[in-house]
Amino acid sequence: NSRGSTSLLKDSISFTEVSASGLFEGHDLLRRGFTSVKNELLPSHPLELTEKNFQFNQDKTNFATLRNIQGIHAPLKLQMEFRAVKQVQRLPFLHSSNMAMDILRGNDECIGFEDILNDPSQSEVMGEPHIMMEHKLGLL
Numbered sequence: 001n002s003r004g005s006t007s008l009l010k011d012s013i014s015f016t017e018v019s020a021s022g023l024f025e026g027h028d029l030l031r032r033g034f035t036s037v038k039n040e041l042l043p044s045h046p047l048e049l050t051e052k053n054f055q056f057n058q059d060k061t062n063f064a065t066l067r068n069i070q071g072i073h074a075p076l077k078l079q080m081e082f083r084a085v086k087q088v089q090r091l092p093f094l095h096s097s098n099m100a101m102d103i104l105r106g107n108d109e110c111i112g113f114e115d116i117l118n119d120p121s122q123s124e125v126m127g128e129p130h131i132m133m134e135h136k137l138g139l140l
Contacts (some may be wrong), residue, residue: 059105078104093130 034130043049050057063075083101102108136139 091129092136093127093129 038049063078066074081104082101085098085104087102090096099108131140
């Protein structure tokens, strides 16, 4: 991503990083566009940061409301459940839908933008499974 935003799936690597020529290729101008230091440092639109942090801000508001209504134990229990659900994932070369996280947040019955036009960085990447697992475990 030329805008400098990080991938939500940090453990997955793209197939171009795994291939022998991918490590030594130059910048692909047709796919990634022109590079600029300004584009990497600043967001391209004023609402980009707000949209990037939307779910975090919504969770923070929900936790504060839950704490005011039910006490400190309710948001702590929910945060522990979120952490436990985030740790369970598929292998790095398989796409994970994070259905358990959607159920905890109440988004399992909603159809959103990410359900139809998902982030390209989260696209399904079928590479060499052994190399991707070694990269995830830090052996490579």
